[in-house]
Amino acid sequence: MLITAPNLSRPDDSYARLIALHDGLSEDESHALNARLILILMNQIGDDAVLAQAMELAKKPT
Amino acid sequence: MTAHSTLAFTLYPYARSADQDRAEPAYHKVVVVGGGPVGLAMALDLGLRGVPVLVLDDNEGVGEGSRAICFSKRCLEICDRLGAAGPMMGKGVVWNVGKVFHDDRLLYEFNLSPEGGHAFPAFINLQQPYFEKYLHDAILAAQAKGSPIEMRGGNRVTQVTPDATGATLQIDTRDGPYSLRTDWLVACDGARSPLRGMLGLNFDGRVFEDNFLIADVRMQASFPTERWFWFEPHFKSGASALLHKQPDDVWRIDFQLGWDIDRKAELDPAKIRARVDAMLGPDVSYDLVWTSIYTFQCRRMDRFRHGRVLFAGDSAHQVSPFGARGANSGLQDVDNLGWKLAAVMAGQAPDALLDSYDSERVHGADENILNSSRATDFITPKSKVSKLFRDAVLGLAATLPFARTIVNSGRLSVPCTYDGSTLNGPDHAAMPPRSRPGSACPDAPTPEGWLLNRLTQGFTLLTIDAHAPDSLTAQGQILPRLALTATPELTARYLGQAKSAIYLIRPDHHVAARWETYDEPAVTQAFARALGKE
Incomplete structure (x- = not known):
């Protein structure tokens, strides 16, 4: 079951880390890094049903 | 199937049949159209069950070119049941191990037969002409023991008229046309199936925008008998490359060329040699045995059964070569259809049993198409973002084992399981x-x-x-x-x-x-x- 309730232990730190990760990268480099990160996080989640829910949620326009 | 192409083996030369002199169409119980691997196996399966079967083929034997080379364990088990596996094992090259490279790095290797205690290995490599010849040899052996199988080469079907109780065929030969009447018609006439065309049946699916060059070379080489696949190889001979051993010191080399190519220029032997040289190094001498450029599609017919007409093999479904799911799935079609048709014809089972051929093998075809499409999407990414993720997977796979599970150079053919089939009975939860x-x-x-x-x-x-x-x-x-x-x-x-x-x-x-x-x-x-x- 996908967690949509707050689950980050340090939300501000984690978000700042994500943004800082891309400092100085070209757009192509940023895209490649994001792809690697998504794959690594996908493996961490593991469960295909949870991944499917996350992908479905991400697809919805904000 | 191309008529009048050069043959590797002449197996069933045209001979005038008494049927051609009859005023009325001669009657047959089963006609198989197409004498390729699927048609030959179909005739053998039915003949060994005592079902009289006539095979019609526009050629007189096996066409040239290695073509299908990887025959799976399940396929060999089926051929063994048909009495043809012995020579295949004798001639074929056994392999179980595959290696996947990115650039000049080995990403991982896999062993398809980690378990002992099986008569057959995961795969043998064998040029398709040998595979067909051994099936035909088994037909000759079965005929000698009284199996009612008849082969007619140089017989091209030009018209088919199906009805509720069978079909009437018009056939062209060098001695002129004649016609036949059959209760059952099995179309094993390949991906471009003329029968399917004559019946106006559709064959829809995806076209993949990529060209692949096959260069089968004969050389003395010490590479191990393994399947080697490169993504973005360091030798730059293609966007991907494959090296795989066959019998007779022949090696299958396959290069991914991309979509916009000059086909004719790419088939120039000098240009092919430049690619092969870059891969093998300048000091290796070899002969080009067979070269071909292919594109591929993943598609199937909506239904494999149309009343008394049944489609099997490439005439019914087509996949990319990655995964060895073409001929191997065709043999599984035969395996599924043979006993059912024999049982229905003998009155041991209702006609509805043949509907399960359709549902079970459509299920098999969908599984093959799914696996084949996924491998192809990985080898040939269809969009910028697809390539972005593909490259990310390859990059991570060098150091992270999880990413290797996503790398896909073809998920190799394993036997199809008919989950959910109407023929299935009770299961037991404690069993494997x-x-x-x-x-x-x-x-x-x-x-x-x-x-x-x-x-x-x-x-x-x-x-x-x-x-x-x-x-x-x-x-x-x-x-x-x-x-x-x-x-x-x-x-x-x-x-x-x-x-x-x-x-x-x-x-x-x-x-x-x-x-x-x-x-x-x-x-x-x-x-x-x-x-x-x-």
């Missing part, structure tokens, strides 16, 4: 999932030989450490029993946590139903169900 109803029986050694060799031509009741009568008469047939005692292999593959087992096994060696103990009404009911009587 791998031999659940719908699955192909895993082979195993027994004191009297390989398990699959001990199953009968019809249905078999396999019992392991279980009480049951020596045979059961049900559905107007005798159901013979094969009684075994548990071995480590039988326990792992058939018993699981159960103390004993009763397996109802179909003539194609797929499991129909299983129980822990013998229950005659339950077995009788499952037998009826497996014959399409429910």
Whole structure:
């Protein structure tokens, strides 16, 4: 079951880390890094049903 | 199939038949159109069951070119049942190991046969002409023992008129046309199936925008007998490359060329040699044996059964070569169709049993198309973002084992399991999932030989450490029993946590139903169900 309730232990730190990760990268480099990160996080989640829910949620326009 | 192309072997030269001199169309019970691997196997399966079968082919033997080279364990088991696997194993190159490279780095290797105790390896490599010749040799042997199989080369079907009880065929020969009447027609006439075209049936799916160059070369080389696949190879001969050994010191080399190419220029031997040289190094001498550029599609017919006309092999479904799912799935079609058609023709099963050929093999084709499409999407990414993720996977795979599970250079053919088939009967939860109803029986050694060799031509009741009568008469047939005692292999593959087992096994060696103990009404009911009587 996908967690949509707050689950980050340090939300501000984690978000700042994500943004800082891309400092100085070209757009192509940023895209490649994001792809690697998504794959690594996908493996961490593991469960295909949870991944499917996350992908479905991400697809919805904000 | 291209008429009048050069032949590797002349097997069934044109000979005038008495049918050509009849005023009325001669009558046949089953006509198979197409004498390729699927048509030959179809004729053999039916003939060995005593069903008279006539094969028509516009050529007179096997066309040139290695073409399909990877024959799977399941395919070999089927060929063994048909009496053709011996020479295939004798000539073929056995392999189990594959290696996947990115650039100049080995990403991972896999072994497709980690388990012992099977008669056949995961794969052999064998040029398609040999495969067809050995099937034809088995037909000659079967004919000598009285199997009613007839081959007619140089017979091209030009018109088909199906109806409720069969079909009428117009056939062209060098002596002029004639016509035939048949109860059943099996179309094994390949991806460009003229029969499918004549019947106006659709064949839809995806076209993949990429070209691949095959360069089969003959050389003395010390590469191991493994499947080597490169993504973005360091030698730059293609966007991907494959190296794979065949018999006769021939190696299959396959380069991914991209979509916008000059086909003619790419087939120039000098240009092909430049690519091969870059891969093998300047000092390796070799002959080009066969070269070809191919594109591919993943598609199938909506239905494989159209009344009395049945489609099998590439005429019904087509996949990319990655995964060795073309000829191997065609042989599984034959395996599925042979006993059903024989049973319906003998009045042992209702016509509806043949609908299960359609549903089971459509399921198989969809599985192959899914796997083939996914491999192709990985090898040939369709968009910028698809390539972005593909490259990210390859980058991570060098150091992170999880990413290697995503790398896809072809998920190689494994036997299809008919989950959810209407023919399936009861399952037993304590027994291993791998031999659940719908699955192909895993082979195993027994004191009297390989398990699959001990199953009968019809249905078999396999019992392991279980009480049951020596045979059961049900559905107007005798159901013979094969009684075994548990071995480590039988326990792992058939018993699981159960103390004993009763397996109802179909003539194609797929499991129909299983129980822990013998229950005659339950077995009788499952037998009826497996014959399409429910």
